Amino acid sequence: MIIMKFGGTLMGSAQAIQHSAGLVAHTVQQGERAVAVVSAMSGVTDTLIKVAGSAENGDIAFANDELALLRNRHLNTAHELGAAPDSHTMLEIRELLETLRQTVVGVYLLRELSPRSRDLIVSFGERLSAPLMAIALQQLGVHAHNLTGGQAGILTDQHFGNARPLPEAFDRIPARLEGLFGAGITPVVAGFIGETKEGAITTLGRGGTDYTATIIGAALKADEVWAWKDVDGVMTTDPRMVPEAQNIQHLSYAEIMELAFFGAKVLHPLAVTPLQEHAIPLRVKSAADPSFAGTLITGKAVRNKPVKAVTAIRQVSIITVGGALVGVPETVAEIFDTLARAQIPVLMISQSSSMANVSLVIQNAYARKAMSELKAAFAKADLVRDFEFQENIAVVAIVGEGMRGARGIAAKLFSALAEEGINLLMISQGSSEFNISLAIEDRDVAKAVQAAHKAFELEKAD
Ligand SMILES: Nc1ncnc2c1ncn2[C@@H]1O[C@H](COP(=O)(O)OP(=O)(O)O)[C@@H](O)[C@H]1O
Ligand SMILES: N[C@@H](CC(=O)OP(=O)(O)O)C(=O)O
Structure with missing residues (x-):
């Protein structure tokens, strides 16, 4: 069982989604079980945060313009991926877009944006991208079904904007997903979001899709979690700042947590925490070069050099x-x-x-x-x-x-x-x-x- 995470860049266009789906299909077609965990299309979370803020401030024109762009981007992508106009998934995407619009209008009319309503608005990014991955997988002959974080069993506390999984989530996730595996279906889970016991949608903090993948990995006792990236793996520093940055072959859970805490954008700071108990390895891999080993993160410290x-x-x-x-x-x-x-x-x-x-x-x-x-x-x-x-x-x-x-x-x-x-x-x-x-x-x-x-x-x- 491998859990595969795809961030916004790797979900950013029909072409990128097709490539990402190919990486999942390759594993599934080798007889391995997989779960795909996806982020919103690149830039969508930032746009939704702005839309929510502008609705609260009464600027509905800006919100409407941005919502129209989001609508076109998702419908065009679904079309490019081969979804039929009257297919179930296309209908689902249209419904989500309409619910998003109504939610934003609600915030505009009330001029009130609570952390809870902000999370609801922001959640549409991942709820809209998950069906796109499901379409791309179906096109490659992989039976796939998309779920929200809550549907996948990710039960969280009520800390909107920065929620944490509740212990019950780790029993609920296998209960929710095992039926799908039994039916030969690959689950596609919307990353970044969970649900409180009362059914309100929460988010796990920026970059939270990594965390969703590792929560699911721990709950299913997966063999490995793979975070696919647009870089070779975890690098010695941000390659945008230092082009000479090199891939790090091995890191310990403690080292990656420290790196993420001190600003390495590559993983959510809490991402490895669910993996530690079961010693599940996390690999950070390059989507452009899947045969490259990338970075392997485990409980073991490899002290080949003092500073990594x-x-x-x-x-x-x-x-x-x-x-x-x-x-x-x-x-x-x-x-x-x-x-x-x-x-x-x-x-x-x-x-x-x-x-x-x-x-x-x-x-x-x-x-x-x-x-x-x-x-x-x-x-x-x-x-x-x-x-x-x-x-x-x-x-x-x-x-x-x-x-x-x-x-x-x-x-x-x-x-x-x-x-x-x-x-x-x-x-x-x-x-x-x-x-x-x-x-x-x-x-x-x-x-x-x-x-x-x-x-x-x-x-x-x-
Ligand atoms: N130490 C690092 N190693 C790798 N990438 C890093 C590091 N520090 C910063 N980055 C940046 O993080 C980006 C990957 O993070 P992000 O775009 O959030 O990924 P994703 O959306 O796939 O989760 C890379 O493109 C890179 O520019
Ligand atoms: N879409 C969310 C969650 C996430 O993990 O995104 P990405 O994988 O693109 O960093 C965010 O922007 O925070």
Whole structure:
């Protein structure tokens, strides 16, 4: 049993979908069971988020124009894939497009967009692409049936926008899919979305289709999960920033989580978590070159070199809380409590040894809110007086389990950046010792990533 994930680029046009379907068909025709898990066509999720926002703000003309483009794109793609105008799938796509339109009109009339209604609108991207993959598979002679995340058994909590699977999902998924396998049907599951116990649609966070695939993989105890990509695999850094980036042959679950957390766009940060318990391997493979092994991700750490990859997160800010924090540990606890209550994730933390201040790196999307929550929490405390806010920050991280116990790694990184004249604003090393992260000014990010990549000789193939 192989679970295969296809992202937006690999679902981006009729031609791309045909190629992706060919990869599934190849496996099924070898007698292997497969589940295809698909993302929305490229750009569709972003468009739906904009459409939802413009309906809320009363700009229905913009929403209508974008919906018309989405309608044409999906109907034309279905047609190009060979769906007959009166076929069941074509009817399903038309119905979905109409329900989407009505939902957007509802938001416009109410001028109200809750996280729940935003998730409902955004879910149409994947709900519309799954039937397209089913059509392409049918054309290749593979019996296929498309399902939403909820229909496939992905039961989640109610955390709209960032939902997590409930333990029951892992029993429900096999119950929902095994009947299809029994009938020789390949399930095509809409990625990124799940359903609460009450039947409301949730999303698993941006890039969540990887997570859908691994949740299904764990629930079905699949042999492997394959995330097909438009790159050779997980690379030593973002190939768009450093063209010399190389494919990494092997990563551990811990290493990929660290990479994803520190900004490598290639996988959802939680994607491997469901696989760990059953030690199911995840492969990141190139759709353009399916015979290439890509990256194999397992529980085992291969320490062939200390640093495996360099990543960067942009669009972050530093908040520094200062004053007389010395000897008042409750103040530090209050800082983290306040952020936790407001559900604001913190990317990096540093505390001066005198406890005179605490600096936090926070994504721009949450930074203003973090600042106002902290100011409000300490409004009556005389001890905490200074709040500093630095914008245009980036975090660069190096990752590798081989760093543990290796000497001179930090020194090499710092001197490589010093040679480029890059100023380090914050430094942090995880206690696990397999990442070092640095906050720098955003304008230095490309130079810093290139310098770190070169210093650890990552342009040399494994
Ligand atoms: N370390 C990395 N390894 C591979 N790709 C990376 C890395 N960092 C950033 N990327 C970028 O991530 C892209 C793949 O992610 P994404 O487009 O979200 O995939 P998908 O839509 O298939 O899930 C690549 O095209 C690449 O530019
Ligand atoms: N469509 C969703 C989910 C996803 O995983 O997409 P992709 O595989 O194209 O990154 C998003 O854009 O976030």
